[in-house]
Amino acid sequence: MRLAAIFIPRNSLPYIFGEDHEGQTINLGGEYFYDISESKDIISIDSRYANPNFIENFWGEDIVLISALVGKNGTGKTSVLRAINQELDNKHIDAIYLYERDELKIINETTKIIESDIPFEIPEIFKRNIQKQYYSPNLDFDLRDAFSSISLISYFKDTLDDYYLDSIIRNILLLNKPIVDSLKEVYPSFPTYNNYVISAKRHKKSFFRGIYLESNFGNPNRGDVLVNYLDGDILSMESKDSPSSYSKEQVIEFFKRNKSLLQSESYSALFNKIWDLEEYKCENDRDFVHNSDDFIKNIEVTLLSYVILGAVFPQTPLGGKYDFDLILEAKDFEGRLNRLLELYLVNEYEILYSKIKDTFKSVSSKNKMGILEVIENDTWSKSAGFEVEPIRKRMTHDVGMFYEIITFYDQVKLLIRDEKLLLQGGNLIFNLKNQSVDIIQKFISQYKKLIESFDNIPAQISILEFRPDRMLSTGEKSLIDLFASLNSYIDENKHRKHQCLENYLLLFDEPELGYHPDWKKKFIQAITKALPILFSELEPHVFDEKSKKTIKSSLKAPRIQIIFTTHDPLTLSDIPNANITYLDKESNGFTRIFDKDLQPKNSFGANISELFADSFFLGDGLLGDFAKEKITDTILWLNCKKHELEIKDLKKGDAEISKKLIKLKTEELLILKEKIKIDNQFYHEKIINMIDEPVLKTKLIEMYSEIFEEDKSNLENELKYLAEKLGYVITPKSDGK
DSSP states (O other): OEEEEEEEOTTSSHHHHOTTOOOEEEEOSSSEEEEEEEOSSEEEEEEEEEOTTOOTTTTOSSEEEEEEEEEOTTSOHHHHHHHTSOTTSTTOOOOEEEEESSSEEEEEOSSSEEEESSOEEOOGGGGGGEEEEEEOSSOOGGGGGGOOSSSGGGGOOSOHHHHHHHHHHHHHHHHTSTHHHHHHHHOTTOOOOSEEEEEEOOOBHHHHHHHHHTSTTTOHHHHHHHHHHHHHHHHHHHHSOOOSSSOHHHHHHHHHHHHHHHHSOOHHHHHHHHHTSTTTOOOSOTTBSOOSSOHHHHHHHHHHHHHHHHHTSOOOTTOOOOOTHHHHHOSSHHHHHHHHHHHHHHHHOHHHHHHHHHHHSSOOTTOHHHHHHHHHHOOOSEETTEESHHHHHHHHHHHHHHHHHHHHHHHHHHHHHTTSSEEETTEEEEETTTSOHHHHHHHHHHHHHHHHHTTTSSSOOOOEEEEESSOOOHHHHHHHHHHHHHHHHHHHHTTOTTTOBSEEEEEEESTTTTOOHHHHHHHHHHHHHHHHHHHTTSOOEEEETTTTEEEEOSOSSOEEEEEEEEOOHHHHTTSOGGGEEEEEEOTTSOEEEOOTTTSOOOOTTOOHHHHHHSTTTOTTOSSOHHHHHHHHHHHHHHHHHHHHHHHHHHHHSOHHHHHHHHHHHHHHHHHHHHHOSOOOHHHHHHHHHHOOOHHHHHHHHHHHHHHOGGGOHHHHHHHHHHHHHHTOOOOOOOTTO
16 A cells, blocks of 8 residues: 555645645655645545556565655755644644555545545545654754654753763664664665773863852852851841841851851862872873773762762751761772762751661661651751751752662672673773673663762763764764664564554655765665565554454555655655655745656656756756856956957957957956956966866866967866876867968
C-alpha cells in the first residue's frame, strides 16, 4: 500500500499558498496521477492517469515509495511536511490522502463529501494502521510541537549536556548492530569508532573561586559591612526592649551566631586545603583542580569541590558553626564526603542535625533512608521565629544529593575492579566491540542522576567528559544521528503492539543537511538498504475492528514510505521526476506547486551539473556571486583595454573614415570605465590565473593575450596547459599569417 496523492483543501495553508488559495494536489509518483477539485461541500477526484514510469517494487520489497518536496528557502517545504504529519502536530491540517492498494482507499480528514467515478473505499479503521513519524536534524524549539519520537528535538529534555549523554547511548546502540555493515556498503567511511574515552573534567581553580566570591559570604568587603551592621543591631537591642514577638535574648543570640559565622574561616581556605591535600595536589599545573593522571582521585577532588561550592549557599538563621578541620582529618573520600554532609546539615538546622547525630552516632552518606526518617519526624513548624518546613525540604534534597554522589562513586570503583570499564591512566575506556552496551547505559544513567542531584548548586555542573576515540565532523554526526534516532525509536517501540503497525510514513525534513556532496549522492542508496533492516525488528500489527484489539499482521515486516524535503540537486539524481513535487515562489511572495508537465524535466540519473544548472535551482548560472562579481569586473576591464587598443589603431588610419568610429568607441569606453571597480593590470592577471573553470579561463587568457602580447608568456603557458587538458592542440601563429 502506498500513499499516491495528498489533497490540501482550500485556504488550509494561507501563509504558504496565499489567502483563500485553491486546493492543492501533491502527486507523489504512485501508479497513477490524480486530478482533484473542490467545491463548497464536495471534494471531487475528477480523473486519474497512469504514471508511465512507475515500476512496482522499484525501491525494494519493503519500501513502497520515495518522494521529494523540492524548493528554494522559504517556499514552505517544512510547513507542508508538518501539515501532513500526525494529528498531534499543532501544524497538522485536515487533508485528503489517496492510497493505492488493490483499489483506491481514501482517508478523509475533512467534513466534505468525496465524489468520484473511480471506485474507492473510505474504511474507518484504515487510518489506525498507519504510523507517521517526522524527522528533522535541527534542534529547533518550534519543532517540539511536531510531537515526533524520531526528530532530534524530541531528545532534548533540559540541557545540552543531557542531550549529548543521550546521543552517546543512541550512537552506541546503533554501532553495535549489524546494520552498520549495510551502511558501510554504501558509505565506506561511515563514522564508526572502537572506544569511548571517559575522563574527569579539568576545571580551573578560578571556576570554583569565582562563583564563591559572588556568594554572600565569599566577598570579604561585603562581609565586613555585614559585621558592622550586626554589631550596631546587637548594641541597639541590648540597650532597649525588643519590639519583636520573641525574647531579647533569642534575638541577641541570633545575631551573635550570624556574626560568628561571618568571622569564621572562609570557604576559600577550605577549597585550598582540599586541593593541597597530598593525594590531590596538582603539581604539573597548579591552576587546575587535578592533573588528569589518576581517574579516581580526579573524580574525588572534582566532586568535593562542587560539594564545597554548594555548602557556601544554604546557611540559615537556624544553622550553626562547623569545624572545617574535621573534613580534612577524614582518612578517605567517603569520610570527607560524610563530614561535608554534616556541614550541610549544620548550616541548615543545627538542632535537627544534633538529633541525627545522636540517632546514628556518625552521619553517613549511605544512610539516606534513616536520616530522612529523622528529618520527616521533626515536628517543629517554627524555630526562633523562622519557618522550618522549607529548611527540612532543603535538608532532604541535600541528603539525596550526597547519596547519589556515593552511589555513583561506588559504581565507578566496582566497574574498574571488575574490569568492566578499562582504566588507562586518567581515563576510563568503554570498548564498543568487547563490552556490553548495558554497562555504558547504566553508567551514563547513574551519571545523569548525579548531575540532576546538583540542581541547587548555582553552576553548570560538568564532572565527566565523554568522547569517541575519533572526532566526528558535522556531516558525520548528522549522518549517524539519523540512523541512531530511527534505531532508538525501534528499540523503544518494538514490544508495543499499538506502535508496531503495518505502514510507516516517514517524513524527513532535509535529512542530508551538513553531508559532504559525496554522501548526499549516496543518501537514497543508504536508506533503501538500511531502513528495511532496521524496521524488520518490528513485528507488524493491525487494529482489528471486530475484537477492537491490536492483533498480529500477516506481513513479515512493515511497509515503509518516505517523503523528504531538500533543496539540494545532488540528492535528486536518484529520484524519478514523477516523484518530485517542485515548490516555487511567485512574484506575490506566495508558493505555487508546479504542474507535472511544467516542472523541470531532469532528475533521475541526470548529470549533477545539469541539475545544478537548471534555472529552478540557480536562476543565474553556477558561479558563486562573489566570484561572479570579480570575474565580471575583469571582463569589463579587458573590454576597456580592447576598446583603447581599437581606438589607437583607428587613429592611425584614415581620419575621415575612422572619425565616427573613434567617437563611438570613445563613448563606449567611457561607459565601461565607469563600471570598472579596479583598473590594475597585475590585479586582473591574478584573477584570470585564479579561475578554475577551464573554458572560462581559456577564453579570458585569449582575450588578455590579444591585448597584452608583450606580457603574455605566463598566460600562454597556462593556456597551453589547459588546452592539453581539454585535448586541444595549439599551433603558434606566424607573423602576418
